[in-house]
Amino acid sequence: MRLICTLTTVALVPLGAPGHHSTGGFYDTGTTIEITGAVTEVFWRNPHVGLTLEVVDDAGETELWEIEGGAWNTVQRRGITPETVAIGDEVRVAGAPGTRGVKAVWASHIQIPGGEEFTLSDRPYPPRWTEASPAPEISAGTVAAAAETANGIFRVWSPSRGFGGGFRPPAPTVEAQALKDQWDQAVDDPGLRCEAPGMPNAILNPYPIQFIDEGDRIRLLIEEWDGNRMIYLDPATTPADPSVDRLGHSVGRWEGNTLVVEIDHVSWPYLDAQGTPMSDAVTMVERFELSDDETRMEYQVTVTDPVYLTAPAAWRRSYSWIPGTEVKPFDCTLRETGRSVYEN
Known part of the structure; x- marks a missing residue:
């Protein structure tokens, strides 16, 4: 299957906050790109979720792209579950491209098979392609x-x-x-x-x-x-x-x-x-x-x-105060792909 990589340039809200663990130094936060690819790896952990996509570029060459998003606790509150994305799924991702020579994206949005769209960042971005999927309701x-x-x-x-x-x-x-x-x-x-x-x-x-x-x-x-x-x-x-x-x-x-x-x-x-x-x-x-x-x-x-x-x-x-919200375990875990987004 031929997978197309689509690029666009628009303004992106800056990453990070004054004290929060920052990733902005590794991504071009003034640019947004879109890529579509097949999922080869899924990493649902804190502090940052991750995916690896197999993408076919305009020349027909296959490339691996590292996708990074917000904390697993945050994206769970947005409605993402371990079953939302599976190995082999073709997904579309939008976000800031990497700046250190690694094919990487800090993802603001992801669209999964069937067209459902989720925010993959800690920030509550508005929908990009469709109506955003509703967050799960807290039980009465x-x-x-x-x-x-x-x-x-x-x-x-x-x-x-x-x-x-x-x-x-x-x-x-x-x-x-x-x-x-x-x-x-x-x-x-x-x-x-x-x-x-x-x-x-x-x-x-x-x-x-x-x-x-x-x-x-x-x-x-x-x-x-x-x-x-x-x-x-x-x-x-x-x-x-x-x-x-x-x-x-x-x-x-x-x-x-x-x-x-x-x-x-x-x-x-x-x-x-x-x-x-x-x-x-x-x-x-x-x-x-x-x-x-x-x-x-x-x-x-x-x-x-x-x-x-x-x-x-x-x-x-x-x-x-949002009644029913809970403090979840964080359990920081490093992602070991061998293709670090953070290397010089």
């Missing part, structure tokens, strides 16, 4: 159970699209900028090795989080990288000599309907996913502000680093 029983147990901030929160107002990008010192200029994402990005990031990057991602009431402390579950933070509320039970790790030591207090968390003892080399360095002297202040009807939450984190920043950096975003 699951929704009712979530509504029964929700109590103030203690529930699962889903991030709204993008980052809201109040974002202050990092202002690196001369030394920090020099270190950032040496950053090579293909070599230095810990996410490419399934190494979970530290704060604040750990929470700046497009996946659900959950607050669990444990009396004098609050457990905060972060879906990406299976994050598990402890926020201490009572000074009497707060560790006197807290350990130093990637998520730091968190002490919280209530200011009305806002949970304010102060973080120190963070040991992680990077402030963001773009290689901005971060020192052990860094401190952070988070604010989780609950709406009066308890259906929305505004989040802000402000980062102060006297060693590497000339002024505090800040990120802000909104969360919504």
